[in-house]
Amino acid sequence: MLKRSLLALLLVLFAAAATPVSADGHLERQALEIGKQLRCPVCQNLSVADSSSQLAEQMRELIRKRLEAGESREQIIAYFVERYGEEILLDPPRQGFSQLVWWGALLIPLVGVVLVVVVVRDRLRQREAEAPAVAFFSEEERQRYESILAQEIEQAERTRLW
Amino acid sequence: MRLGDIGQIALVVAFALAAYGLVSAALGGVHRRPEMVASARGAGYGVALLVSVASLVLLAALLTKDFTLRYVYENTSRDAPLDVTLSGFWGGQAGSLLFWAWALALLGAVVLAVEFRSYRALMPGFLGTLFAIQIFFLAVLAFVSSPFQQHPAALPDGRGLNPLLWDDGMRIHPPLLLAGYMSFSVPFAFAMAALLSGRLRREWLQPVRRWMLVAWGIQGAGLLAGAWWAYHVLGWGGYWGWDPVENVALLPWLTATAFLHSVMAQERRGLFKVWNLGLVIASFALAIFGTFVVRSGVLASVHSFAQSTVGPVFFAFLGVTLVAALCLLFYRLPQLPPEGHLDSVASREASFLLNNFLLLSIAAATFWGTIFPLVSELTRGAKVTVGGPFYQQVNGPLALGLLVLMGLGPLLAWRRTSLMALWRNVRWPLAAGLLVGIVLFALGVQRGLAALAFAAAAFTLGSIGLEFWRGVRARRAMTGEPRPVALWHLVARARRRYGGYLVHLSMVLIAFGVIGSSFYQTEHVVTFRKGETHSVGRYTFTYQGMAEHVEPGVVAIVAPLSAADGATALGTLAPERRIHRNWEQQPVSGVAYQTTLPWLEDIYVILSGWGDDGSATFRIYINPLVSLIWLGGAVFLLGTLIAAWPAAARPRASVLRPAPQEVLVAEA
Numbered sequence: 001m002l003k004r005s006l007l008a009l010l011l012v013l014f015a016a017a018a019t020p021v022s023a024d025g026h027l028e029r030q031a032l033e034i035g036k037q038l039r040c041p042v043c044q045n046l047s048v049a050d051s052s053s054q055l056a057e058q059m060r061e062l063i064r065k066r067l068e069a070g071e072s073r074e075q076i077i078a079y080f081v082e083r084y085g086e087e088i089l090l091d092p093p094r095q096g097f098s099q100l101v102w103w104g105a106l107l108i109p110l111v112g113v114v115l116v117v118v119v120v121r122d123r124l125r126q127r128e129a130e131a132p133a134v135a136f137f138s139e140e141e142r143q144r145y146e147s148i149l150a151q152e153i154e155q156a157e158r159t160r161l162w
Numbered sequence: 163m164r165l166g167d168i169g170q171i172a173l174v175v176a177f178a179l180a181a182y183g184l185v186s187a188a189l190g191g192v193h194r195r196p197e198m199v200a201s202a203r204g205a206g207y208g209v210a211l212l213v214s215v216a217s218l219v220l221l222a223a224l225l226t227k228d229f230t231l232r233y234v235y236e237n238t239s240r241d242a243p244l245d246v247t248l249s250g251f252w253g254g255q256a257g258s259l260l261f262w263a264w265a266l267a268l269l270g271a272v273v274l275a276v277e278f279r280s281y282r283a284l285m286p287g288f289l290g291t292l293f294a295i296q297i298f299f300l301a302v303l304a305f306v307s308s309p310f311q312q313h314p315a316a317l318p319d320g321r322g323l324n325p326l327l328w329d330d331g332m333r334i335h336p337p338l339l340l341a342g343y344m345s346f347s348v349p350f351a352f353a354m355a356a357l358l359s360g361r362l363r364r365e366w367l368q369p370v371r372r373w374m375l376v377a378w379g380i381q382g383a384g385l386l387a388g389a390w391w392a393y394h395v396l397g398w399g400g401y402w403g404w405d406p407v408e409n410v411a412l413l414p415w416l417t418a419t420a421f422l423h424s425v426m427a428q429e430r431r432g433l434f435k436v437w438n439l440g441l442v443i444a445s446f447a448l449a450i451f452g453t454f455v456v457r458s459g460v461l462a463s464v465h466s467f468a469q470s471t472v473g474p475v476f477f478a479f480l481g482v483t484l485v486a487a488l489c490l491l492f493y494r495l496p497q498l499p500p501e502g503h504l505d506s507v508a509s510r511e512a513s514f515l516l517n518n519f520l521l522l523s524i525a526a527a528t529f530w531g532t533i534f535p536l537v538s539e540l541t542r543g544a545k546v547t548v549g550g551p552f553y554q555q556v557n558g559p560l561a562l563g564l565l566v567l568m569g570l571g572p573l574l575a576w577r578r579t580s581l582m583a584l585w586r587n588v589r590w591p592l593a594a595g596l597l598v599g600i601v602l603f604a605l606g607v608q609r610g611l612a613a614l615a616f617a618a619a620a621f622t623l624g625s626i627g628l629e630f631w632r633g634v635r636a637r638r639a640m641t642g643e644p645r646p647v648a649l650w651h652l653v654a655r656a657r658r659r660y661g662g663y664l665v666h667l668s669m670v671l672i673a674f675g676v677i678g679s680s681f682y683q684t685e686h687v688v689t690f691r692k693g694e695t696h697s698v699g700r701y702t703f704t705y706q707g708m709a710e711h712v713e714p715g716v717v718a719i720v721a722p723l724s725a726a727d728g729a730t731a732l733g734t735l736a737p738e739r740r741i742h743r744n745w746e747q748q749p750v751s752g753v754a755y756q757t758t759l760p761w762l763e764d765i766y767v768i769l770s771g772w773g774d775d776g777s778a779t780f781r782i783y784i785n786p787l788v789s790l791i792w793l794g795g796a797v798f799l800l801g802t803l804i805a806a807w808p809a810a811a812r813p814r815a816s817v818l819r820p821a822p823q824e825v826l827v828a829e830a
Contacts, residue, residue: 039547050398090549101534105556109523123504
């Protein structure tokens with residue numbers, strides 16, 4: 001009994017949230033697109049478009065209504081930013097303080113590239129500088145090593161596993 | 163004495179024993195007293211036993227629904243089925259930390275049993291580091307956030323587990339990630355042992371590499387299980403949301419991947435020693451950071467961090483660990499000179515350098531994006547959100563570079579590759595990539611980026627195929643075995659290498675899935691009246707009407723759709739809405755999905771709402787190629803197992819012998 005009435009209550013609750021989708025497919029797509037840029041405030045990192053929470057459902061409905069009223073995408077997004085703060089934007093804006101996140105993401109690989117180039121050049125130069133050191137080997141030793149090397153190469157060639 | 167008291171006592175005694183073990187290992191190491199080190203080993207086994215007792219007590223309390231324990235009250239309820247009750251073990255903060263400590267204690271005991279004799283000189287440092295980590299976790303468990311806190315009297319029923327955590331995925335994903343996080347402690351402890359003892363030649367490399375591979379495999383499996391869970395439970399049509407908790411789990415896996423590659427340059431050539439130690443330290447620090455982020459809620463907001471009981475102590479532990487490890491590394495710098503040079507940009511070593519650069523760039527950008535909301539909140543008091551689009555734009559190109567490099571790197575020789583040799587190796591994979599790119603373009607894949615990404619994946623696939631084909635051909639030439647047998651022996655004889663290639667193959671499969679689903683996912687919201695038929699893309703759906711199921715503690719609303727592809731019936735998809743008692747504000751979607759052939763499209767349906775007139779609204783996603791991600795996951799596990807399997811039994815010649823012939827190649 002109790003469960004029945006609970007179910008009935010829930011059905012009513014959800015019926016309010018579930019809205020018949022307008023026949024206007026274009027409008028629906030636009031609403032979805034706007035929803036993709038907004039964060040569902042009660043979820044963990046889901047967009048308003050992706051979330052199945054009641055709040056997200058209501059926000060989608062609000063977006064639809066505002067689109068029907070002729071508001072532009074920018075106006076609707078600005079409305080949500082005003083109400084919920086910048087936090088509502090899933091993509092941090094590329095201006096003001098938030099552009100730092102983009103600059104950081106650009107800077108990190110750049111620093112990495114510079115580091116790699118420096119290391120490679122440094123190591124390559126070291127090799128050139130130390131190249132004569134190889135003359136430490138006597139001619140006899142060199143021949144012995146070379147014959148070992150030749151053998152190993154031959155063996156590797158045979159198995160072709162290198 | 164109540165059950166909870168036994169658990170609490172076991173934790174406190176384990177803490178004391180770990181402290182004894184630390185002192186004993188340290189004294190044994192400093193004064194060269196093997197019997198003290200052996201005693202510390204005994205303490206290691208003892209800690210494993212005691213933490214097991216505590217964990218079993220908590221499990222028993224959960225299973226017997228002993229609501230005198232606060233943790234049991236908060237994480238299960240009388241009507242929860244057995245498997246859900248088990249998930250309660252790691253469903254809350256104290257329990258998940260206990261699981262972490264338990265897994266580490268058990269793994270530590272396994273490592274001691276396997277490695278103690280082989281690496282006696284490293285054992286004092288290894289044991290000391292391991293005990294230091296355990297002391298921290300046991301102190302938190304025993305004195306800050308105990309799972310054995312009691313209510314004065316038993317409560318009639320528990321609050322129950324969060325419904326998002328009821329799913330089967332919850333039995334696999336969190337324990338795998340917790341186990342992954344903790345297992346980075348083992349390679350870290352071996353690296354610290356090498357730095358502490360000053361034995362920095364080649365001896366320490368093998369255990370560090372082996373256990374890093376284990377940690378990396380567990381963490382990778384945990385990430386994949388997480389993606390799978392997100393896909394079939396969270397109900398938003400995707401598998402990876404760049405959620406902070408996902409991001410921090412990815413970070414140590416990325417640095418470990420970098421280590422597993424660049425360590426080869428150290429084994430072969432004695433290069434990148436300091437760098438590799440840095441990667442081991444970074445992986446461990448990021449694993450602790452991951453546990454800390456998950457448990458302190460610091461990224462949700464600064465305030466929840468301040469209120470959390472474990473946040474500040476974790477932060478302090480992380481800081482102390484990092485400073486100590488880096489000081490030690492700095493102190494040993496003079497003992498870690500490179501033994502060789504980089505000879506050419508077109509060499510295997512250089513490709514590992516590039517690999518490390520790409521992996522660490524992804525890791526650093528992800529880290530930056532993840533902590534940026536915190537930086538913003540601390541510096542100007544305003545929160546921002548860094549969501550999926552940021553990571554896709556930043557990490558996408560880097561991942562594409564990695565994909566190409568994965569095909570190119572194995573074709574490069576050590577030291578240097580002549581352009582001719584490179585061309586010989588690269589021409590067939592390149593042809594495969596070009597062919598796929600052109601065919602896709604001709605077939606009308608209009609998005610250049612998607613065609614490019616698919617072509618890159620095809621190139622790498624070609625390169626991996628070429629490696630296998632060549633190996634099999636060489637073996638057949640030698641032994642005359644039939645192809646499957648030759649392949650089997652080839653993989654069995656060079657497990658590390660071909661296991662690695664299998665992991666590369668899994669990454670290509672995952673790349674195909676990710677590219678397909680991120681460029682070509684379509685999403686439709688459709689409202690059906692009962693009996694109505696609508697078509698979505700190639701498919702038609704007929705709504706059969708709504709039904710309800712009442713299960714213990716759960717009311718499920720089921721709305722089956724029968725699907726068809728043209729004239730072919732595909733069966734029934736039955737998405738649900740599940741409403742859990744005590745969690746009415748948080749209904750859970752029961753996703754229904756089906757993979758169709760031949761294009762491997764997933765039809766993925768969520769029930770998003772219903773009206774009083776019997777109509778229902780569905781969200782229908784068509785997700786191409788996602789099933790390749792799960793196939794890739796299976797190949798990943800297989801490859802990791804092959805690579806990790808018996809490396810201990812046959813040490814590679816190149817590890818032990820600093821191959822003399824290489825000295826002369828430079829001269830020639």
